[in-house]
Amino acid sequence: MGFQMLVPFGPWNWLFLLVALRCGGASSDLSESTNSSAQHELNVRFAAAGSEPAETVSVFALDYDYVQIPYEVTLWILLASLAKIGFHVYHPLPGLMPESCLLVLVGALVGAIIFGTDHKSPPVMDSSIYFLYLLPPIVLEGGYFMPTRPFFENIGSILWWAGLGALINAFGIGLSDVNLLQNLLFGSLISAVDPVAVLAVFEEARVNEQLYMMIFGEALLNDGISVVLYNILIAFTKMHKFEDIEPVDILAGCARFVIVGCGGVFFGVIFGFISAFITRFTQNISAIEPLIVFMFSYLSYLAAETLYLSGILAITACAVTMKKYVEENVSQTSYTTIKYFMKMLSSVSETLIFIFMGVSTIGKNHEWNWAFVCFTLAFCQIWRAISVFALFYISNQFRTFPFSIKDHFSLAFLLPLSLFPRKKMFVTATLVVIYFTVFIQGITIGPLVRYLDVRKTNKKESINEELHTRLMDHLKAGIEDVCGQWSHYQVRDKFKKFDHKYLRKILIRENLPKSSIVSLYKKLEMKQAIEMAETGILSSTAFSIPHQAQRIQENKRLSPEDVESMRDILTHNMYQVRQRTLSYNKYNLKPQTSEKQAKEILIRRQNTFRESTRKGHSLPWGRTAGTKNIRYLSFPYSHPQPAGGDVRAAEFTGNLHP
Amino acid sequence: MGSRSSHAARIPDVDSIRRETGFSQASLLRLYHRFRALDWNEKGYLSRVDLQQIGALAVNPLGDRIIDSFFPDGSLHLDFPGFVRVLARFRPVDDEDNRNRDPKEPEPLNSRMNKLRFAFQLYDLDRDGKISRQEMLQVLRLMVGVQVTEEQLESIADRTVQEADEDGDGAVSFLEFAKSLEKMNIEQKMSIRILK
Numbered sequence: 001m002g003f004q005m006l007v008p009f010g011p012w013n014w015l016f017l018l019v020a021l022r023c024g025g026a027s028s029d030l031s032e033s034t035n036s037s038a039q040h041e042l043n044v045r046f047a048a049a050g051s052e053p054a055e056t057v058s059v060f061a062l063d064y065d066y067v068q069i070p071y072e073v074t075l076w077i078l079l080a081s082l083a084k085i086g087f088h089v090y091h092p093l094p095g096l097m098p099e100s101c102l103l104v105l106v107g108a109l110v111g112a113i114i115f116g117t118d119h120k121s122p123p124v125m126d127s128s129i130y131f132l133y134l135l136p137p138i139v140l141e142g143g144y145f146m147p148t149r150p151f152f153e154n155i156g157s158i159l160w161w162a163g164l165g166a167l168i169n170a171f172g173i174g175l176s177d178v179n180l181l182q183n184l185l186f187g188s189l190i191s192a193v194d195p196v197a198v199l200a201v202f203e204e205a206r207v208n209e210q211l212y213m214m215i216f217g218e219a220l221l222n223d224g225i226s227v228v229l230y231n232i233l234i235a236f237t238k239m240h241k242f243e244d245i246e247p248v249d250i251l252a253g254c255a256r257f258v259i260v261g262c263g264g265v266f267f268g269v270i271f272g273f274i275s276a277f278i279t280r281f282t283q284n285i286s287a288i289e290p291l292i293v294f295m296f297s298y299l300s301y302l303a304a305e306t307l308y309l310s311g312i313l314a315i316t317a318c319a320v321t322m323k324k325y326v327e328e329n330v331s332q333t334s335y336t337t338i339k340y341f342m343k344m345l346s347s348v349s350e351t352l353i354f355i356f357m358g359v360s361t362i363g364k365n366h367e368w369n370w371a372f373v374c375f376t377l378a379f380c381q382i383w384r385a386i387s388v389f390a391l392f393y394i395s396n397q398f399r400t401f402p403f404s405i406k407d408h409f410s411l412a413f414l415l416p417l418s419l420f421p422r423k424k425m426f427v428t429a430t431l432v433v434i435y436f437t438v439f440i441q442g443i444t445i446g447p448l449v450r451y452l453d454v455r456k457t458n459k460k461e462s463i464n465e466e467l468h469t470r471l472m473d474h475l476k477a478g479i480e481d482v483c484g485q486w487s488h489y490q491v492r493d494k495f496k497k498f499d500h501k502y503l504r505k506i507l508i509r510e511n512l513p514k515s516s517i518v519s520l521y522k523k524l525e526m527k528q529a530i531e532m533a534e535t536g537i538l539s540s541t542a543f544s545i546p547h548q549a550q551r552i553q554e555n556k557r558l559s560p561e562d563v564e565s566m567r568d569i570l571t572h573n574m575y576q577v578r579q580r581t582l583s584y585n586k587y588n589l590k591p592q593t594s595e596k597q598a599k600e601i602l603i604r605r606q607n608t609f610r611e612s613t614r615k616g617h618s619l620p621w622g623r624t625a626g627t628k629n630i631r632y633l634s635f636p637y638s639h640p641q642p643a644g645g646d647v648r649a650a651e652f653t654g655n656l657h658p
Numbered sequence: 659m660g661s662r663s664s665h666a667a668r669i670p671d672v673d674s675i676r677r678e679t680g681f682s683q684a685s686l687l688r689l690y691h692r693f694r695a696l697d698w699n700e701k702g703y704l705s706r707v708d709l710q711q712i713g714a715l716a717v718n719p720l721g722d723r724i725i726d727s728f729f730p731d732g733s734l735h736l737d738f739p740g741f742v743r744v745l746a747r748f749r750p751v752d753d754e755d756n757r758n759r760d761p762k763e764p765e766p767l768n769s770r771m772n773k774l775r776f777a778f779q780l781y782d783l784d785r786d787g788k789i790s791r792q793e794m795l796q797v798l799r800l801m802v803g804v805q806v807t808e809e810q811l812e813s814i815a816d817r818t819v820q821e822a823d824e825d826g827d828g829a830v831s832f833l834e835f836a837k838s839l840e841k842m843n844i845e846q847k848m849s850i851r852i853l854k
C-alpha cells in the first residue's frame with residue numbers, strides 16, 4: 001500500500017542534470033573555495049599542533065574540522081533515514097505523497113540549515129564525486145532488480161519510445177526559445193523522465209505489464225541517451241558559431257550516439273560474463289562473492305567512462321548479465337548479502353543526492369526569470385503529451401498489445417519530468433520544475449490513476465462472485481502461461497538454446513540443482529512442512545467467526561455480519577493471482593506474499609501427489625494413471641531438461657526422499 | 659523434423675481447425691509453434707508431464723486442474739486440435755462474429771456460455787453436471803491459504819452453495835452457476851487478448 005520508491009531513477013536523473021551544469025559554471029567556484037578553505041583549515045590545524053608549545057595539557061578539547069566531512073555526511077544520512085522511518089510509521093502520509101517529496105523536503109531543510117548558519121558545505125558536492133560514487137550504486141540496483149523477461153519482450157517498443165521520445169522532447173523543448181544551441185542543451189537534459197512515483201502507483205493499480213515495462217525501460221535508457229545527447233551538444237557548443245556546424249558533424253554526432261550506447265552495453269556484457277565465470281570457482285571462499293559482483297560492476301562503469309562510452313548502460317548491462325549466472329553460482333547467504341548491500345548503497349546515494357538538491361535550492365545561485373520558468377513548465381508538459389501520443393500511435397500499429405487511450409493519457413500526463421540547470425536561470429527553472437513535478441504531480445498521481453481506472457470500483461460482491469472471479473483469474477493466468485510468450489519468439493528461442501548449450505556450461509558451477517525452485521523446495525520441506533502441518537490443523541487466525549463453529553446444514557439463515565466476516569476471510573486469504581509485474585519493495589527484501597504463497601502451493605501439491613501415489617489410487621477424477629505416474633517419478637534427475645523442468649525435478653527429489 | 663517452417667500448410671487439418679475454433683491464421687501458426695515447443699521430445703502429441711513443465715503452472719493453485727482440463731475423458735495424449743480447442747474458449751468475443759453467425763450453427767467455442775461451461779468443469783470433477791458441497795470445498799481448499807481453519811472453509815463452502823442453489827438440492831447446477839455470475843463480465847474475464 002502506498003507509494004513505494006520502486007526505482008530511483010528520479011533522483012539521479014535530476015542530480016545528473018544539476019551536477020552536470022554545475023560543473024560548467026558555478027561549481028568550480030564552489031569547489032575551489034571549499035577546497036581552499038579545507039586546505040586552509042588543514043594548515044591551521046597542523047600549525048596549531050606543531051608550532052607553539054602547549055602550556056597545559058588540555059583535558060578536554062574539540063576538533064571539529066578533522067571530522068567535519070564524514071560527520072556531516074553521516075548526520076545527513078541518518079536524518080534522512082529517520083525521516084523515512086517517520087514517514088512510514090505515520091500512516092496517512094504514504095498514501096498522500098510519494099517518498100521523494102519527503103526526501104526533497106529533508107534536503108531543503110538541510111540546505112536551509114547550512115545556508116542559515118553560513119556554513120561552508122563540505123566538498124562532497126562535486127561532479128566527479130557524484131558521477132564516480134553516487135550514481136553507480138543507484139543504476140546498479142535498478143539494473144539488478146529489473147525484470148528481464150518483460151524487458152526483452154518489449155525491447156523494440158522501449159528503444160523506439162526512449163530514443164525517439166527523448167530526441168523529440170529534447171528538440172521540442174529546446175527549440176521553443178531563443179538561443180538555439182544552449183536551449184537544445186537544456187532540452188536534452190530536460191527530456192529525461194522520472195517515473196519513480198508513477199511506477200509505484202502503477203504497480204498499485206496493476207496496470208498491465210507492457211505499460212509498466214515501457215516506463216521502466218524508458219527510464220533506464222533515456223538517461224543514457226540524455227548523457228550522450230548532452231555530450232554531443234556540448235561538443236557542438238565548443239564550436240561557437242552555429243554556422244560552423246556542418247552536416248558531417250551532425251552525422252558524426254549520430255554515429256557517436258550509436259557507438260556510445262552499444263559500446264557501453266558491450267562493455268557491460270563482457271564484464272558480466274567475466275564475473276560470472278569467476279564466481280564459478282568461489283565455492284570455498286564464498287565471503288568474497290559479493291565483493292566480486294560489486295567490483296566488476298563498478299569496473300564496467302569505470303571502464304566505459306574512460307572511453308567516453310555510456311557507463312550507465314554498461315553497468316546496467318553488466319547487472320543484467322551477471323544476475324542470471326551469478327544467482328545460480330553463489331551461496332544463498334551471498335545472494336542475500338548482495339541484494340541487501342545493493343539496496344543499502346543505493347539508499348545512501350539517493351539520500352545524499354536529495355541533500356545536495358536541497359542545499360542547492362537554498363543558496364545564492366538563483367536568477368528568477370518568470371517567463372522562462374513558466375514557459376519551460378508549459379513546454380515540458382506539451383511536448384511530452386505530443387510525443388507520447390504521436391509515438392504511441394505509430395508504434396501501436398506494430399504491436400501485438402496495442403495500448404489503450406487510457407494508457408496514452410497516463411503516460412503523457414502523469415509522468416513527471418526532471419530537469420537540468422545550466423546557468424543560474426536554468427538552475428532556478430530546473431528546481432521549480434523539479435519541485436513542481438515531485439510535489440504536485442506526485443501527490444495528484446494517485447487520485448488521477450484511480451479516477452482513470454474505472455474498473456477499480458469498490459462494489460460489494462457476493463461470496464459466489466468473489467470465489468468464482470478469483471478462480472477465473474487463476475484460470476486465465478494458467479492458460480496464458482500455457483500459451484507462452486509470443487513476441488520475438490524465434491530470437492528468444494535461439495538465445496535460449498545457445499545459452500543452454502554453451503554459456504551455462506562455461507559459467508555455471510557443476511553439481512548443483514539447477515533452479516531456485518528446487519533449492520527453495522528443499523528448504524521449505526524441512527521447516528515448513530512441519531509448520532504447515534501444525535498450522536493447518538490448529539490454526540489461530542484473527543478472523544474467527546464465533547457462530548460458525550458448528551456445521552450449518554439445515555439452517556439457511558445467516559446473519560449479515562456472518563456473511564460479512566466470511567467474505568472478509570475469503571478476500572484476505574485467497575491466493576493472489578500470479579502477478580506479472582515486479583512487486584518488490586525497495587526498502588525490505590522479506591519474502592513477499594507471492595513467494596510464501598508459491599511455497600504453500602508447492603507443498604500442498606507435493607503432499608497430494610504423495611498421498612495419491614502412496615495409496616495407489618489415481619487422482620479424483622477417474623484417471624487410471626496410478627502406475628504410470630510412479631514410473632515417471634522414479635526417474636533420477638539426469639534427464640536433460642529444458643528450462644521449466646524444475647517442478648518435475650522437485651517432484652522427483654521429493655519422492656526419492658519420502 | 660524440427661525445422662521451423664512458417665507455412666501454415668504444415669499444420670494438419672488447418673482449415674477444419676480454423677472453422678471450428680475461429681482463430682486467425684497467424685494465431686494458429688503461433689499456437690502451433692508453441693505446441694511444438696512444449697513437445698520437446700517431438701512425439702507429436704503432448705502428455706501431462708509436458709504441460710507440467712511449465713513452471714508457472716506449478717505455482718498456480720489450480721495448476722493441476724487446468725492441466726487436466728486439456729485431457730478430457732481421461733485421455734493421455736493431447737494432439738494439436740485438442741490443444742487449440744481448449745485455448746479457443748479464451749478467444750476474445752468478437753461482436754461481429756455474433757451478428758454474422760448463422761443461428762443454426764453450433765455456438766462458437768468462445769461464447770459466454772461455453773466459457774462458463776469451461777469454468778464449471780474446473781469445479782465439477784465427477785462430471786455429474788452439479789457442483790456439490792464437497793466439490794466446492796475442495797476448490798476452496800486449493801485456493802485459500804493455510805491459515806484458514808477447516809471449519810471456516812466448510813462454512814464458506816456451505817454459504818457459497820446456499821447462495822447459488824435455487825432448487826434446494828444442495829448442489830449448484832450449471833444454470834444456477836451461470837445465473838450467479840450473470841452480472842460479471844465473463845467475456846472479458848475469460849479472454850486472452852493475444853489469442854485473437
